[in-house]
Amino acid sequence: KAGVTQTPRYLIKTRGQQVTLSCSPISGHRSVSWYQQTPGQGLQFLFEYFSETQRNKGNFPGRFSGRQFSNSRSEMNVSTLELGDSALYLCASSFLGGLSSYNEQFFGPGTRLTVL
């Protein structure tokens, strides 16, 4: 069974540009969550999508947005990039989602974004 895939794996952008990252969850998984990982802050929750709807959102500015498609694939967009947006962006999928109380989230390899 294929794991979570993320594309691209590496990106270099300049300040002010925008970027779109893609995540394909494990087949059958309906919930997709996005996280930002930096050395100083660790892993921080961005948002979660379930059945094409954003269900939860972390404390990030509106420049960070996302969406989910009917096949559960998800994209994350960051507009007007800042130097501080340089990070590893991780996507995680879980099977049950919805009203389930307990979920195990499986992570992809991440997209390393560098903003110059």
Next chain:
Amino acid sequence: EDQVTQSPEALRLQEGESSSLNCSYTVSGLRGLFWYRQDPGKGPEFLFTLYSAGEEKEKERLKATLTKKESFLHITAPKPEDSATYLCAVQAGVSGSEKLVFGKGTKLTVNP
């Protein structure tokens, strides 16, 4: 606000030297505590989920335990390949919330 604190930040062990990593948490309505292993340049790899105080889970040289305020990851007779950053995360709040709150991790180095 939900908080997760891991200690120590870094740990160096000799091969075969057993030890424990700590994860203390302050959350409202714990629904699950997760342990992950992360190798450099890779995404976290799922290890364990613990749901209630007193629960224990084992996998090879790793054993995770949970109390009402903290979790321990015990490493018995570690090998160099166990070197990684170990992350603890909690899932809290109402059912349907998939947000995980992570600690900053413990970087484990096992020397041969």
